[in-house]
Amino acid sequence: MNVGALSRPRSSRRALLISLSVLLIALVVGMEQLAPLFRALFPDQDPAMYERESFLNLTLAHLALVLVSSLVSVSVGVAAGLFVTRPAGREFEPLVSTLAAIGQTFPPAAVLAIVVPVAGFGFVPTLVALVLYGLLPVVQNTIAGLGTVPSQTLEAARGNGMSAWQILWRIELPLAMRVIIAGVRVSVIINIGTATIGSTVGAKTLGTPIIAGLVGNNLPYVVQGAVLVGLLAIVTDLAFERLEQRFSFGEGGNAE
Amino acid sequence: MIELQGLTKRYGETRVVDDISLTVEQGEFCVLIGPSGCGKSTTLKMINRLISHSEGKVLVGGEDITTLPPERLRRRIGYAIQSIGLFPHWRVADNIATVPKLLKWPSSRIAARVEELLALFQLDDEGLHDKYPHQLSGGQAQRVGVARALAADPDVLLMDEPFGAVDPLTRDTLQAELARVHRQTGKTIVFVTHDMDEALRLASRVALLNAGQLVQYDRPAELLVAPANDFVRDFIGRADLGLKLLSRRRVEEYCRPAQRTRNNAIASAPITWQVDANDRPMALLGGRLGEPETARTVVNPEWTATPEMSMKEALSRMVWFRVTALPVLDGEGRLLGEVTMSGVMGHRS
């Protein structure tokens, strides 16, 4: 994916982002208009269009879940990454990295199985699973991003009389931002996909038609849910790609 | 201006800087020099508290540096390093404005100061103001690094091998610029290098360190003429001590009156300059190695000298062009006098 990003001119990436966003919005609000198409493609399926819930509602619920879980992952992950790269927290670095890695090795289904008995069905267990799942890339990339700031740059910042806070805000975070955002990007993309699993424990997401289709042997349901999830992931990824580029300051960057 | 009193840095049991005491007067250009690992950088960084000292005292402007918050101290002391450490996400102008911004100068004053420094370092004519560090050449980046160190007009400037990473030609230019800036601003500078030629060129005082200890602290000429011990002699390099000495001397110190003639006739002196109506030398009569005394050699701009030229360079030109004398010219190309091979040998201070 990144190879393509480098080889294609930036303007065409932007056109792609815009057209796919338009397509996504059109499908979210107008999927019902495609009913004749699905009936023609799947003549044997009786309801060939998922109608128990509007796709708009499903998408918004899906987005809400991803947004909340990502906000939590990002704030906890960045805070943890910052903490272990300060002098006071340096000794906790191995511990935090390990914990975050363990969080990701749990299969999401296993997390759901553990959390449901405690937190019940629906939104909350899915949220917990997504937060645990999204933490690792953020923590890892925060640590890695801050690690890329050259020690001479930091020495120059100290030597010119910046305080620890000023160095963090004016030098370290801006320079690490590109790598941190790359971590957030991975985290969010994973969560967009993983959130569909939440439907197995009753969370309302774009996974709901997919699960319903799998259970009821209804292929059109699966296609309708999957197309939207896939498009949402691609559009989000392209948007992050643009955001990352804003924070590149070296050769080939576009720090305009 | 800067006083080190029994300054010591210990890491565990090792004393990497061991009981150094020296005073750098206001306006002095002090060069710390010594072999790799002798503690030059450590000594320098203890002056602005990038490294805390274990024993002893550092006074800057009469004040003990431990009585000030480190950030306040560092904003009063310029700091430039070899790797430059320009902030890659800031434009040249923002980089230069680092300390004035920290000091919350009004933006109009900052802008004026940035322009002034760009002009001082001859960086103003290339639209450099808005460039990012990765768009600069090594020499330009070094200049910006030094300009940033000077931005808030600190009395003291600390520099750690600032020209270590550029090619010899650029280094030469940068040294000349720094010498000029030092003359123009009268800053007190402490400068670390391990290049003796750089030290001799820039320093008004040289502190030679070895294994954490101060071996000799003297004016460059004294260091050359009266080295404290064999280590100093070895470090300066015995082999080209004479040349080093000449590199500190300027042609004007050796210049003596020249014998002139307006025609081809050989005068009484062994070396005679044939000059034109404007007193510009046209040819050297005699004074060419391996040629008869009467040989006439047309003066070539490459084997002339100026009063500001180092004697080392003048001698080098004599050797290269196989002449025993160079005409010393003023700005208009008029003959001021001559320097000769025998004159080099005769002069000693």
Ligand SMILES: Nc1ncnc2c1ncn2[C@@H]1O[C@H](COP(=O)(O)OP(=O)(O)OP(=O)(O)O)[C@@H](O)[C@H]1O
């Ligand atoms: N944090 C540290 N812990 C232990 N020893 C150190 C530390 N920092 C520096 N040293 C040692 O202190 C000595 C002096 O280091 P310093 O950087 O001052 O040398 P230097 O004279 O600047 O050398 P160079 O010319 O190579 O830059 C070296 O032997 C180095 O190994």
Ligand SMILES: [Mg+2]
């Ligand atoms: Mg050093």
